[in-house]
Amino acid sequence: MQNRNLLSLLLIISATGLALAVNFAPNNIFLGRDVSIRLGLDLQGGIQVLLRSADPDATADEIATAARVIEQRVNALGVGETVVQQAGNNRIIVELPGVANPEQAIETLRGTGRLEFIDSQGQYLAEGTIVRTSSSPNPPQLAESDTVTDVTSLGPIYQSITDGADLDTSAVQPTFSQGGALGSRPAVSFAFRGESARRLASFTAANVGRPMCIVLDNVVVSCPVINAALTDGSGIIEVSTEADRNRIFNQLKYGALPVPLVIETSRTVTATLGRESVAASITAGVVGLAVVAAFMILFYRGPGVVATVALIIYTIISFAIYRLIPITLTLPGIAGFILSIGLAVDANVLIFARLREEYRRGRDIRSALELGFVESWPAIRDSSVSTLITSIVLFMFGNSFGVSLIKGFALTLGLGIVISLFTAVVVSRTFLRLLLPLFSDERAWWFGVDRRSATPTAQAVS
């Protein structure tokens, strides 16, 4: 018996020590693993979007390819903890935390990246003009903006010289243009292969001195004058700012998306609001924990102190597990954790209430304690299972349409149930057993038990 208690104590101490080591690991690195706390978009700011194929007939393969291209573009942005995930048959979830201009970033990511050279019939088209081209006569930008059914009113269809599919992505590089009237400007170099390269060569050879427009996803980038024939199909796109250069480079480098994507759902939160939420949650958590601890100690005295220690161990282990798995904490996730504090105490309340009851029936403290644990177990088990069922259902429900808020709540609540089974049962039992030698009838008050009261509920109602 004594050996078993010491073994349990050893287990508790090593589990807590391990958890502390994770929580206070220097530079948040524990055994070569990053154990920093992950904050969800609602706490650190950022954007979450649900992209859907604009073309309802897109195949699952095309969506998978699109997701891969977007993932490469996201990785090139260099922000941490991003998510690109295919959801269902025709959707892609993208999450970008901590981006300064999230909507702009998303626009770049979902740009189809189809580079075309068009025969502008000798005109200079203004930068940013949306044009119809022979390979993409119905750009989504024009399709939605109005209800016009007369397609000719949308403007002429320009002849495409090149096909975006022929772009050699390995030749796409950021660069600077050499001199010229405007001096050195940011640019992106490119090269076409195959049929597109041949057509580009013959068109430029025939039109030296005339403008030719470069179009990206039906938007005019620039209309440079052809100085000489581009015989090898390669050239550069000049732009005015480095931001534009980076955007175009990112869209071209990883290839074009096989299908155009639209933004079905988007959620943006600023970092300011996120920081305020974190501060609010910490206050709520600390106040909640303190009030519960005060209540338990006032009401159950000695066992209440044990329950508080168990609660603190519970908190330490929970956070260590959040860091290890890792679990992304969201605002409802924190609410789930704070709620689980109440549930973690519930098991202790069940045990202690039972202990008081058995003691009042005239049992000695040792058997009252053991009976308290044995008799309260079915209720603790059954109620934990029912809460666990609910968290699993909530998790699956949250998973089905990518609401990370619900998933966060379900995860912390469900984990809380499992962890609290350990802390409330094992930790409390071991500590109470170890404290037993201190018990005597004169000190019964310290153990929160007494035999005087005949009605077991007289105190509870107070």
Next chain:
Amino acid sequence: MEHLVRRRYWWFTFSILVILPGLYMLFLHPLVTTGRFTIGLRPSIDFAGGALWELRFPETAPERLSTDRIAAAFAAAGFENALVQLSPTQIDGKAVAAALVRTRPLSESDPNTEIDAVMKALSTEFGNVSRERLESVGPTVSAESTRSAIIAVLGASLIILLYLTWAFRKAPHPVRYGVCAIIAMLHDVLVVLGIAAILGATIGLEVDALFLTALLTTLSFSVHDTIVVFDRIRENLLNRHPAETFDDIVNHSLVQTLPRSINTQLTTFFTLTALLLFGGDTIRNFVLMLLIGLISGTYSSIFNAAQLLVVWEHREWRHWFKRGRRDETAPAM
């Protein structure tokens, strides 16, 4: 204390009194006011689609901000019928004007142009305006969310019922326990939905994905509490003294579990109240609904679920109409 079971029809009446106004707001009120049969809950953009803007106006004094001016700016940018709600906030001890605006969803193909138009219209009117949050949900997604929400609630209830029947398989009449627990659970769902409907009509509370989470959590808490009470009844039934009636056993079990019910209720109440007071605006409604569900769940486990077992044991419904009791319809809830 010995009257807990004897007064069962008082407890049922109290439940009915709480539920009836909510039921009216849920089902009859929309019919009376609009003439159409709808559910009296205000769906959020999660379920109805649309966009939600949280804006702060650091250069405008809170009292100078009006919903009409903001709505006009939105209309000028192409968002007609914007619903504006002022929500002044404190930043570093200073009052800052802020508002929540609900509009139609953003364009799927070119949202940024629309956002820019709105921000431009707002800044000509109010100077510097910061956009703290913007959520836009398209119509297809919201329809799918509504469907999976209904599936989640039904699925969770079914699994819990199965588990309860299994957990009480050794008690006499296990189905009674399952059914009484489910009735208590339905009671809590009606209380939460009814209060949500009342708050929706009065302070504009919206039913969103988090509300649904609160509802499902209420279900699990309700069953959690009921299990603890039933567990004690089961145990006392197995160690029954010959002189004890079923009423005595239920009453005794309730008295025994009362300290635990009250204490657990209190600890969870404390943590949730801390969240309600300090947890921030975003989850305030969520926590409020959890709190209501929690109180209702504890009440229903003591005053409905266990009492219904007694009603069932005596098959009291045979006497309701003969005696013409005041609360005769109560247990039918």
